[in-house]
Amino acid sequence: MxxxxxxxxxxxxxxxxxLWARxxxxxxxxxxxxxxxxxxxxxxxxTIAVYACLPVNDPSVLRGLPGLVFGGDSPLALDWGHALRNPLWMLRFLANCRTGRSDEIAGHLAMLLTQADAGLNPLVAEAGAEDLLVSRGQLTVWSTRAEAAAADLSLNRRRALGVEVREVSPAEAREMEPGLVLPIERAVHFPGARHVLDPQALVLRMFDRFVDLGGVSVRARAERVEERDGGVTVxxxxxxxxxxxxxxxxxxxRRIAGSGAERLPLGTERGYHLMFEGEAGRVTRPVGWVxxxxxxxxxxxxxxLAGTVEIAALDKSANRGRLAYIARRGREMLGDLPEPASEWLGYRPTMPDSLPVIGLAPGKERVIHAFGHQHLGLTLGGITGRIVADLAEGRAPNADIAAYAPGRRFS
Ligand SMILES: Cc1cc2nc3c(=O)[nH]c(=O)nc-3n(C[C@H](O)[C@H](O)[C@H](O)COP(=O)(O)OP(=O)(O)OC[C@H]3O[C@@H](n4cnc5c(N)ncnc54)[C@H](O)[C@@H]3O)c2cc1C
Incomplete structure (x- = not known):
């Protein structure tokens, strides 16, 4: 071998x-x-978003769906053609928005999130990448009375799952982040969150350390995997x-034939960013505007400025309307901004239950799945790596990973 x-x-x-395995x-x-x-x-x-245990699957999605999807000013966009071509994924996603199910999912996400730092920190230390991480928490702000009033439920759900939430007054929020110009009706600080100054640089540092330790890198696309002769051929x-x-x-x-992933309901939530050079001082920590x-x-x-959700195909070109939305609302949030230096479209890997897939592929003995981290891959990559290293060594992970099994029911 x-x-x-x-x-x-x-x-x-x-x-x-x-890196964990190496x-x-x-x-x-x-x-x-x-x-x-x-x-x-x-x-x-x-953002190392250890507070983000509430899935997108939420009863409010069912209630607010028409407004969210048809409103031009919405952070959520749906390509109807794509939805009609993938009805099962959409129906499963909506089925997971039921109250009881959403709570179960939140519990499973919280379990992984409580171990996120324990999975990430050893990699950061090994890679000598401490300088890329900043510990100033995350500030979430609400700009409308209705949403601010409705936030108790979600904040209490987080508290019940062990997330430290510090309610701050609008005045204190402005002191913490004087660059915000939007109306602030409510704000909370999640002190346990950190952020990364350059997400790709963090991955590259970990990769460089992997190579230093003797790891091998091959620049090629994997087309297919096959279990044979007591191993796997890629x-x-x-x-x-x-x-x-x-x-x-x-x-x-899903595009890797023979992996078992091609049979799983892996979808994507597309998201965008705009970069404004020389404007980092507008905020001192990640600020999420609900x-x-x-x-x-x-x-x-x-x-x-990064976020929004667009349910559309992987191979569809970028939607200029989504980029314009972020640019326009970015000015509402922070005042005048220069033209962005760059813009970007990315593909969150999302299962209809918003839980990652971590474990042995159904019907396989030697193929491990590790994808579907939706909005949380940067946060949960480290703990996923540790679990995968356990599985690769043939030992039981010290977390119960049944909820993330590739063979689970998805609705
Ligand atoms: C706008 C936006 C904001 C986000 N904000 C956050 C945040 O603040 N915090 C957070 O935790 N998460 C956040 N996320 C989510 C996070 O970025 C993702 O969950 C994470 O990047 C997924 O990592 P990945 O390694 O699974 O996938 P990717 O980073 O997409 O990597 C997959 C790799 O597989 C390679 N590949 C594909 N096909 C093949 C093949 N056939 N053979 C070989 N290689 C192949 C690709 O080239 C790619 O390098 C955000 C996502 C978006 C879109």
Whole structure:
């Protein structure tokens, strides 16, 4: 066998799996046609969002669906053609918005989130990347009375799941973030959150350390995997043989034939960002604006406005309307902004129950799935990597991972 483990996909999830496994002494090959962290892991809002245990699947989605989808000013956009071509995913997603189910999902997300730092910090230390992380928490603001009043329910759900929530007055919120010009009806600070000054740089540092430790990198697209001769063969511009393979190709994981991922209901929630060079000082920590549906995050390269959700196909071109929405509402949030230096579309890998898929592929003995981290891949990549390293070593993870099993029911 050439390697103990072949990891397919070098986003934050795949690189975390590869580095954890290498730190445990396994021989690992990491396969990706792109540079590490160049996919969705490049352009996210950069928040280590340990407070984000409430899934998008929420009863309010059912109540607010018509307004959200048809309102031009909505952070959520739906491509109806795509929805009609994927009715099962849509129906499963909506079925998971029922109150009881949404609470169950929140509990499963909270379980992973409580271990997020324990999964990420050893990788950051190993990679010498402490300078890329900032510990100033996250500030969430509400700009309308109706949404502010309705927030008690979600804040109490978070508290009940162990999230530290600090209610701050609108005046205190303005003191914390004087750059905000939007009306503030309510604000909370999540002190346990951190942010990353450059999400791709973090992945690259971890990748460099992986290579320093003797990890092997192959720049190729994996087309297919096959379990045979007591191992797995990955077909990627030639054959790569390993004891086990990990599918960590984010929203594209279904495209790898023979992996078992092609049979799972993996969808995507597309999201966008705009970068404003020289404007990082507008905020001092990630600020999430609930009604706007995006974050303002101070990064090394400037201010990043990132977020919104667009349910549309992976291969559809970027929607200029979504970018214009963020630009317009960004000015409502922060006042005048210059023209953005760059813009970006990314693909959150999302299962209809908003839970990641971590575990052995159904019907396989040697193929491990690690994708579907939706809005939380940067936060949960590290703990996913640790669990995958456990599975690759053949030992039981010290967390119950049944809720994330690839073979679970999705509605
Ligand atoms: C706007 C936006 C804001 C976000 N904000 C946050 C946030 O603040 N905090 C947070 O925790 N998360 C956030 N996320 C989510 C997070 O970015 C994702 O969950 C995460 O990046 C997914 O990582 P990944 O490694 O699974 O996928 P990716 O980063 O997409 O990596 C997948 C890799 O697989 C490779 N690949 C694909 N097909 C193949 C193949 N056939 N063979 C080999 N390689 C292949 C790709 O080239 C890519 O490098 C945000 C997402 C968006 C869109």
């Amino acid at each position: 050439d390697h103990d483990l072949a990891v397919i996909g070098a986003g934050v999830v795949g690189v975390s799996c590869a 730190m445990r002494g396994l021989s690992v090959v990491l396969i990706d046609p792109q540079a590490p962290g160049a996919g969705t892991s490049y352009g996210n809002a950069g 077909f990627a511009d030639g054959e790569i043989r390993a004891e086990r393979a990990v599918i960590a190709s984010g929203a594209f994981s 009604e706007g549906g995006f974050y303002a995050t101070p990064m090394a390269a400037g201010l990043r």
